[in-house]
Amino acid sequence: MARARQRAEFARLVEVLRPVEWQDEARCVEAWVLRLRELPDEEGAQLARNLLRAYRHGLLAPDRWAELTGAPPQRASDIDDAVRRLWDAFAAAELAKPYRTEENVGRVRAGLARRWAWQPRWYLMSQDEDLLLMSDALVPTLLAVAAEPRVPKRQYLLEIVAHHARDSCCQAAYHGQQLAATLRRAAGWAPQAREVGAPEPRGVPRAPRQPCGPRTGRSRRRRAAPARPRPLPRAAAQRPRPARGRRRLGGLAHPLGA
Missing domain, CATH: 1.10.246 (Serum Albumin; Chain A, Domain 1)
Incomplete structure:
Protein backbone atom coordinates (compact mmCIF):
# COMPACT_ATOMS: atom_id res chain seq x y z
CA MET A 1 0.00 0.00 0.00
CA TYR A 99 13.52 22.80 8.95
CA ARG A 100 13.06 19.08 9.43
CA THR A 101 14.07 17.13 12.55
CA GLU A 102 13.74 13.37 12.53
CA GLU A 103 12.07 11.70 15.49
CA ASN A 104 13.57 8.22 15.25
CA VAL A 105 15.99 7.83 12.39
CA GLY A 106 17.44 4.55 13.64
CA ARG A 107 20.70 3.31 12.20
CA VAL A 108 22.31 5.81 9.84
CA ARG A 109 23.53 4.25 6.62
CA ALA A 110 25.88 5.70 4.01
CA GLY A 111 23.16 6.96 1.66
CA LEU A 112 21.29 8.74 4.42
CA ALA A 113 24.48 10.36 5.70
CA ARG A 114 25.34 11.61 2.22
CA ARG A 115 21.91 13.15 1.65
CA TRP A 116 21.87 14.70 5.13
CA ALA A 117 25.23 16.36 4.50
CA TRP A 118 23.78 18.29 1.54
CA GLN A 119 20.75 19.69 3.37
CA PRO A 120 21.43 22.39 5.99
CA ARG A 121 17.72 22.42 6.90
CA TRP A 122 17.68 18.74 7.87
CA TYR A 123 18.54 17.42 11.34
CA LEU A 124 18.78 13.77 12.34
CA MET A 125 18.12 14.58 16.01
CA SER A 126 17.14 17.62 18.03
CA GLN A 127 20.58 17.57 19.67
CA ASP A 128 23.82 15.56 19.53
CA GLU A 129 23.08 14.25 16.05
CA ASP A 130 26.81 13.85 15.48
CA LEU A 131 26.75 10.83 17.80
CA LEU A 132 24.63 8.99 15.22
CA LEU A 133 27.37 9.46 12.62
CA MET A 134 30.36 8.41 14.75
CA SER A 135 31.08 4.91 13.50
CA ASP A 136 33.99 3.29 11.71
CA ALA A 137 31.75 2.22 8.82
CA LEU A 138 30.68 5.82 8.06
CA VAL A 139 34.11 7.46 8.13
CA PRO A 140 34.98 6.74 4.44
CA THR A 141 31.55 8.02 3.37
CA LEU A 142 31.81 11.21 5.42
CA LEU A 143 35.26 11.96 4.04
CA ALA A 144 34.17 11.20 0.46
CA VAL A 145 31.23 13.61 0.76
CA ALA A 146 33.48 16.26 2.33
CA ALA A 147 35.62 16.16 -0.82
CA GLU A 148 32.84 18.03 -2.65
CA PRO A 149 33.41 21.78 -2.11
CA ARG A 150 29.69 22.57 -2.52
CA VAL A 151 28.58 20.46 0.46
CA PRO A 152 27.08 22.82 3.08
CA LYS A 153 28.11 20.62 6.02
CA ARG A 154 31.66 19.97 4.83
CA GLN A 155 33.41 21.40 7.88
CA TYR A 156 30.95 19.64 10.16
CA LEU A 157 31.78 16.30 8.50
CA LEU A 158 35.51 16.79 9.09
CA GLU A 159 34.89 17.67 12.73
CA ILE A 160 32.78 14.55 13.23
CA VAL A 161 35.51 12.32 11.79
CA ALA A 162 38.19 13.96 13.93
CA HIS A 163 36.02 13.67 17.04
CA HIS A 164 35.32 10.00 16.36
CA ALA A 165 38.99 9.17 15.76
CA ARG A 166 40.06 10.98 18.93
CA ASP A 167 37.39 9.36 21.11
CA SER A 168 38.11 5.88 19.74
CA CYS A 169 41.82 6.16 20.54
CA CYS A 170 41.23 7.64 23.99
CA GLN A 171 38.71 4.95 24.92
CA ALA A 172 41.02 2.18 23.74
CA ALA A 173 43.91 3.65 25.74
CA TYR A 174 41.77 4.12 28.84
CA HIS A 175 40.40 0.57 28.85
CA GLY A 176 43.57 -1.03 27.52
CA GLN A 177 41.67 -2.98 24.88
CA GLN A 178 42.66 -3.28 21.20
CA LEU A 179 44.76 -0.14 21.42
CA ALA A 180 47.19 -1.05 18.65
CA ALA A 181 44.39 -2.03 16.27
CA THR A 182 42.47 1.18 17.02
CA LEU A 183 45.53 3.34 16.38
CA ARG A 184 46.21 1.58 13.09
CA ARG A 185 42.59 1.99 12.00
CA ALA A 186 42.58 5.71 12.84
CA ALA A 187 45.90 6.18 11.04
CA GLY A 188 44.39 4.53 7.97
CA TRP A 189 41.85 7.37 7.70
CA ALA A 190 44.59 10.01 7.58
CA PRO A 191 45.46 9.81 3.83
CA GLN A 192 41.85 10.27 2.74
CA ALA A 193 41.38 13.06 5.29
CA ARG A 194 44.44 14.90 3.96
CA GLU A 195 43.18 14.57 0.39
CA VAL A 196 39.93 16.36 1.25
CA GLY A 197 41.77 19.15 3.08
CA ALA A 198 41.21 18.17 6.71
CA PRO A 199 43.49 20.07 9.13
CA GLU A 200 46.26 18.16 10.83
CA PRO A 201 45.48 17.13 14.43
CA ARG A 202 47.26 19.01 17.18
CA GLY A 203 48.27 15.87 19.02
CA VAL A 204 48.75 12.28 17.94
CA PRO A 205 47.54 9.60 20.36
CA ARG A 206 50.39 7.38 21.49
CA ALA A 207 50.38 4.01 23.15
CA PRO A 208 51.18 4.12 26.88
CA ARG A 209 54.54 2.79 28.04
CA GLN A 210 52.88 0.30 30.35
CA PRO A 211 49.74 -1.62 29.45
CA CYS A 212 46.56 -0.23 30.97
CA GLY A 213 44.60 -2.56 33.17
CA PRO A 214 43.58 -3.30 36.71
CA ARG A 215 46.33 -2.86 39.29
CA THR A 216 47.50 -5.83 41.28
CA GLY A 217 47.32 -5.93 45.08
CA ARG A 218 51.07 -5.42 45.31
CA SER A 219 51.01 -2.28 43.14
CA ARG A 220 48.07 -0.87 45.10
CA ARG A 221 49.86 -1.44 48.43
CA ARG A 222 53.03 0.10 47.07
CA ARG A 223 51.19 3.23 45.86
CA ALA A 224 49.12 3.49 49.04
CA ALA A 225 52.09 3.14 51.46
CA PRO A 226 52.97 6.47 53.12
CA ALA A 227 56.41 7.92 52.60
CA ARG A 228 58.89 7.17 55.42
CA PRO A 229 60.54 10.14 57.20
CA ARG A 230 64.16 10.72 56.32
CA PRO A 231 66.57 9.91 59.21
CA LEU A 232 68.52 12.77 60.75
CA PRO A 233 72.35 12.86 60.53
CA ARG A 234 74.12 11.22 63.48
CA ALA A 235 75.69 14.46 64.72
CA ALA A 236 72.36 16.28 64.62
CA ALA A 237 70.63 13.41 66.41
CA GLN A 238 73.15 13.44 69.34
CA ARG A 239 73.21 17.22 69.72
CA PRO A 240 71.08 18.30 72.76
CA ARG A 241 68.25 20.64 72.03
CA PRO A 242 68.07 23.85 74.11
CA ALA A 243 64.99 24.38 76.25
CA ARG A 244 62.58 26.89 74.84
CA GLY A 245 61.03 29.62 76.93
CA ARG A 246 63.43 29.11 79.90
CA ARG A 247 66.61 30.81 81.09
CA ARG A 248 69.03 29.09 83.40
CA LEU A 249 69.78 30.94 86.62
CA GLY A 250 72.48 29.45 88.79
CA GLY A 251 72.22 26.07 87.19
CA LEU A 252 68.41 26.00 87.63
CA ALA A 253 65.91 26.64 84.96
CA HIS A 254 63.50 29.38 85.94
CA PRO A 255 60.04 28.44 84.70
CA LEU A 256 59.00 31.98 83.82
CA GLY A 257 62.31 33.17 82.55
CA ALA A 258 64.26 36.20 83.86
Missing part, protein backbone atom coordinates in the same frame (compact mmCIF):
# COMPACT_ATOMS: atom_id res chain seq x y z
CA ALA A 2 2.82 2.39 0.90
CA ARG A 3 4.65 1.73 -2.37
CA ALA A 4 1.47 2.24 -4.38
CA ARG A 5 0.92 5.57 -2.64
CA GLN A 6 4.53 6.60 -3.33
CA ARG A 7 4.12 5.77 -7.02
CA ALA A 8 0.88 7.76 -7.19
CA GLU A 9 2.49 10.78 -5.48
CA PHE A 10 5.50 10.70 -7.79
CA ALA A 11 3.27 10.36 -10.85
CA ARG A 12 1.43 13.50 -9.80
CA LEU A 13 4.73 15.34 -9.33
CA VAL A 14 5.79 14.36 -12.85
CA GLU A 15 2.45 15.48 -14.23
CA VAL A 16 2.70 18.91 -12.62
CA LEU A 17 6.43 19.68 -12.89
CA ARG A 18 7.59 17.85 -16.04
CA PRO A 19 6.28 20.57 -18.42
CA VAL A 20 8.88 22.92 -16.91
CA GLU A 21 12.14 21.81 -18.51
CA TRP A 22 15.08 21.73 -16.11
CA GLN A 23 17.77 23.75 -17.88
CA ASP A 24 18.86 26.81 -15.95
CA GLU A 25 18.67 25.79 -12.31
CA ALA A 26 17.85 29.17 -10.81
CA ARG A 27 15.02 29.88 -13.26
CA CYS A 28 13.68 26.33 -13.01
CA VAL A 29 13.48 26.51 -9.22
CA GLU A 30 11.48 29.71 -9.50
CA ALA A 31 9.25 28.19 -12.18
CA TRP A 32 8.56 25.11 -10.04
CA VAL A 33 7.56 27.30 -7.10
CA LEU A 34 5.17 29.32 -9.28
CA ARG A 35 3.72 26.13 -10.75
CA LEU A 36 3.01 24.66 -7.31
CA ARG A 37 1.50 27.89 -5.98
CA GLU A 38 -1.00 27.92 -8.84
CA LEU A 39 -2.55 24.64 -7.68
CA PRO A 40 -5.77 24.93 -5.66
CA ASP A 41 -6.62 23.64 -2.19
CA GLU A 42 -3.06 23.50 -0.81
CA GLU A 43 -2.13 20.80 -3.30
CA GLY A 44 1.06 22.66 -4.16
CA ALA A 45 2.28 22.57 -0.55
CA GLN A 46 1.45 18.87 -0.35
CA LEU A 47 3.41 18.13 -3.53
CA ALA A 48 6.38 20.13 -2.24
CA ARG A 49 6.38 18.09 0.96
CA ASN A 50 6.08 14.87 -1.04
CA LEU A 51 9.11 15.81 -3.11
CA LEU A 52 11.24 16.54 -0.05
CA ARG A 53 10.08 13.35 1.68
CA ALA A 54 10.95 11.29 -1.40
CA TYR A 55 14.44 12.77 -1.33
CA ARG A 56 14.95 12.10 2.39
CA HIS A 57 13.89 8.49 1.94
CA GLY A 58 16.31 8.01 -0.94
CA LEU A 59 13.66 7.65 -3.64
CA LEU A 60 15.00 10.33 -6.01
CA ALA A 61 17.42 8.12 -7.90
CA PRO A 62 19.00 9.47 -11.12
CA ASP A 63 16.44 7.67 -13.31
CA ARG A 64 13.53 9.16 -11.37
CA TRP A 65 15.14 12.58 -11.44
CA ALA A 66 15.42 12.28 -15.22
CA GLU A 67 11.75 11.34 -15.38
CA LEU A 68 10.86 14.37 -13.29
CA THR A 69 13.07 16.96 -14.99
CA GLY A 70 13.43 15.56 -18.50
CA ALA A 71 17.22 15.24 -18.34
CA PRO A 72 19.52 12.92 -16.37
CA PRO A 73 21.92 14.57 -13.89
CA GLN A 74 25.53 14.91 -14.93
CA ARG A 75 26.61 13.96 -11.41
CA ALA A 76 24.71 12.34 -8.54
CA SER A 77 25.48 15.35 -6.38
CA ASP A 78 23.55 17.58 -8.81
CA ILE A 79 20.33 16.12 -7.41
CA ASP A 80 21.42 16.92 -3.85
CA ASP A 81 22.31 20.50 -4.74
CA ALA A 82 19.07 21.00 -6.67
CA VAL A 83 16.98 19.74 -3.75
CA ARG A 84 18.86 22.10 -1.44
CA ARG A 85 17.90 25.05 -3.63
CA LEU A 86 14.33 23.80 -3.94
CA TRP A 87 14.03 23.44 -0.16
CA ASP A 88 15.18 27.04 0.31
CA ALA A 89 12.64 28.22 -2.25
CA PHE A 90 9.82 26.11 -0.80
CA ALA A 91 10.51 27.46 2.68
CA ALA A 92 10.58 31.06 1.44
CA ALA A 93 7.25 30.54 -0.36
CA GLU A 94 5.77 28.78 2.70
CA LEU A 95 5.20 25.62 0.72
CA ALA A 96 7.23 23.54 3.19
CA LYS A 97 8.57 23.83 6.71
CA PRO A 98 11.93 25.58 6.91
